[in-house]
Every structure is written in C-alpha cells, then in structure tokens.
Amino acid sequence: MSVDENHMPSIRGYLSGRPTRGRTSEAVTDALREAILDGVLAPSTWLREDEIAATLEVSRTPVREALRRLADEGLAQKTAHHGTVVSPMSVEDVLALYVVRENLEGLAARLATLRNEPGLVVALREVQAQMEALIGSGDSAALSRHNITFHRLIREAAGNFYLERFLGQAEQAVRRLAPTTFSFPGRDATGCAEHAEIIEAIAAGDPDAAEEAGKRHMRNARGIRFTKLGGG
Structure with a gap:
C-alpha cells in the first residue's frame, strides 16, 4: 500500500504549526507516531520520505530521522531495497x-x-x-x-x-x-x-x-x- 493523497491530508493535521528551530525531527516523529497509533497510517503502509516531506512541508532530512526513530520504537520497519513501512501486527x-x-x-x-x-x-x-x-x-x-x-x-x-x-x-x-x-x-x-x-x-x-x-x-x-x- 502506498502513502497516497488519501492519507496525506490527515497526516498534515498531526503537525500543528511550524516546528520550532531545532525540533523539526521531533515534531515529524510525533506527527507520524500519532498517525500510526490512531490507525490513519495502517499496518504495511509505505512511508516514503519524499511524499511525507512534501505533505508536512519539511525537508527529507527530518523525515529520514523520524523514520529511523519509529523503526527503533517498533512502529516502522525498514525493508531491504524497498524503503520503510508501518510495522504489521500479527x-x-x-x-x-x-x-x-x-x-x-x-x-x-x-x-x-x-x-x-x-x-x-x-x-x-x-x-x-x-x-x-x-x-x-x-x-x-x-x-x-x-x-x-x-x-x-x-x-x-x-x-x-x-x-x-x-x-x-x-x-x-x-x-x-x-x-x-x-x-x-x-x-x-x-x-x-x-x-x-x-x-x-x-x-x-x-x-x-x-x-x-x-x-x-x-x-x-x-x-x-x-x-x-x-x-x-
């Protein structure tokens, strides 16, 4: 499943205002985490850096860091040569x-x-x-x-x-x-x-x-x- 336009408007709402200087990575991480926990980003949804960055109006660097943190928390999963997805739950x-x-x-x-x-x-x-x-x-x-x-x-x-x-x-x-x-x-x-x-x-x-x-x-x-x- 791709991160598509149906998901992006809802995700944008999780990022309130512009992140303060030096806290962009934390703000993006918080936004994506809440979207995952609320089920807006369902299990196995692809988390593409460029699409997320465009939706949240930030650079790809804080998105990349956010995805790394979410992977450490077990909420996201990196796949070989394909990118990152929301971790499935069996x-x-x-x-x-x-x-x-x-x-x-x-x-x-x-x-x-x-x-x-x-x-x-x-x-x-x-x-x-x-x-x-x-x-x-x-x-x-x-x-x-x-x-x-x-x-x-x-x-x-x-x-x-x-x-x-x-x-x-x-x-x-x-x-x-x-x-x-x-x-x-x-x-x-x-x-x-x-x-x-x-x-x-x-x-x-x-x-x-x-x-x-x-x-x-x-x-x-x-x-x-x-x-x-x-x-x-």
Missing part, C-alpha cells in the same frame, strides 16, 4: 504483547502499592467514577481514554523509569489494536470491576493482591483479544 504479536504487559502491569501495581504515593488512590477512584458513569453508554472511545489515564497513574506512581518507559511502549502498541476492548459487549462493566480490585488492593497496602489484580486484568483483556481475533 495475532502472535498481539498475544506476545499482552503476555509482556501482563507482567509489567502487575509489577507496576506492586511498586505503586509499596511506594504509597499520596493522592494516588483518590486519583484512581476519580477516574474509576468517570468510567463507571459510562457503563452501558457505548462510548468506547471515552472509556479507552480514561483507561489509559488509569494505567498511566499507576505506572507513574511506581516510580521506576524503565518500567514506565516499557509500559509506555506497550501502551502505544495496544493503541494500534482497533477497536478498543471496551467496544466489546460487557467489557465496560468487567473492566471497571477489575479496576476496582486493583484500587482496593492498593488502598489496602497489599502489594501481592495489587500485583495479581493487575495481572488478572491484562489476562482477561488478552482473552478477549484472542477470541475476537479468531483464536477461540
């Missing part, structure tokens, strides 16, 4: 992602409980209330946004730079898996119930229970993905 990739995320989310919940950062439980309960208010509404996009916030609060409270970095990358990969699991029947209620278990374990100061609740939450999400992808 069923195996999806399941492998959830196996890793299961353990990382569990660890994040454990560390967040042990650190006992002031205000964390209150913040989590606020997000939880917003999500519970949306149960049955069919607004899976809003539920997904709150869900991202919920998990971000926990990984930040864990206080581990590497864990936060790895979970951030895992979250980016999950964003590519449209539609969100919250669009599947009943997942809004069960997902919220699982969040409640994580919150109560953290509030009780029980790192073992928090870790297990975090891992169970990801296992259940993985099971939904597996079923919807035709795995059973």
Whole structure:
C-alpha cells in the first residue's frame, strides 16, 4: 500500500504549526507516531520520505530521522531495497504483547502499592467514577481514554523509569489494536470491576493482591483479544 493523497491530508493535521528551530525531527516523529497509533497510517503502509516531506512541508532530512526513530520504537520497519513501512501486527504479536504487559502491569501495581504515593488512590477512584458513569453508554472511545489515564497513574506512581518507559511502549502498541476492548459487549462493566480490585488492593497496602489484580486484568483483556481475533 502506498502513502497516497488519501492519507496525506490527515497526516498534515498531526503537525500543528511550524516546528520550532531545532525540533523539526521531533515534531515529524510525533506527527507520524500519532498517525500510526490512531490507525490513519495502517499496518504495511509505505512511508516514503519524499511524499511525507512534501505533505508536512519539511525537508527529507527530518523525515529520514523520524523514520529511523519509529523503526527503533517498533512502529516502522525498514525493508531491504524497498524503503520503510508501518510495522504489521500479527495475532502472535498481539498475544506476545499482552503476555509482556501482563507482567509489567502487575509489577507496576506492586511498586505503586509499596511506594504509597499520596493522592494516588483518590486519583484512581476519580477516574474509576468517570468510567463507571459510562457503563452501558457505548462510548468506547471515552472509556479507552480514561483507561489509559488509569494505567498511566499507576505506572507513574511506581516510580521506576524503565518500567514506565516499557509500559509506555506497550501502551502505544495496544493503541494500534482497533477497536478498543471496551467496544466489546460487557467489557465496560468487567473492566471497571477489575479496576476496582486493583484500587482496593492498593488502598489496602497489599502489594501481592495489587500485583495479581493487575495481572488478572491484562489476562482477561488478552482473552478477549484472542477470541475476537479468531483464536477461540
């Protein structure tokens, strides 16, 4: 699939204004990353330097650097003698992602409980209330946004730079898996119930229970993905 005019107008919207001097590569990287995560640039789409540069009205140099960075992040893939494409995601990739995320989310919940950062439980309960208010509404996009916030609060409270970095990358990969699991029947209620278990374990100061609740939450999400992808 080529990067064509149908994609370019949408991609241009991801680059707000003119990049400040010295930050063009970062701005182009951010624009392309968000377009990939939002599904505007679908898996296996060709990322041609000249077309992207023309669309974003920048030189090819920052585009080349952006593509290199996206390849390092796993969002793009260089092919021998043919250029760069948006990385595809197979069923195996999806399941492998959830196996890793299961353990990382569990660890994040454990560390967040042990650190006992002031205000964390209150913040989590606020997000939880917003999500519970949306149960049955069919607004899976809003539920997904709150869900991202919920998990971000926990990984930040864990206080581990590497864990936060790895979970951030895992979250980016999950964003590519449209539609969100919250669009599947009943997942809004069960997902919220699982969040409640994580919150109560953290509030009780029980790192073992928090870790297990975090891992169970990801296992259940993985099971939904597996079923919807035709795995059973």
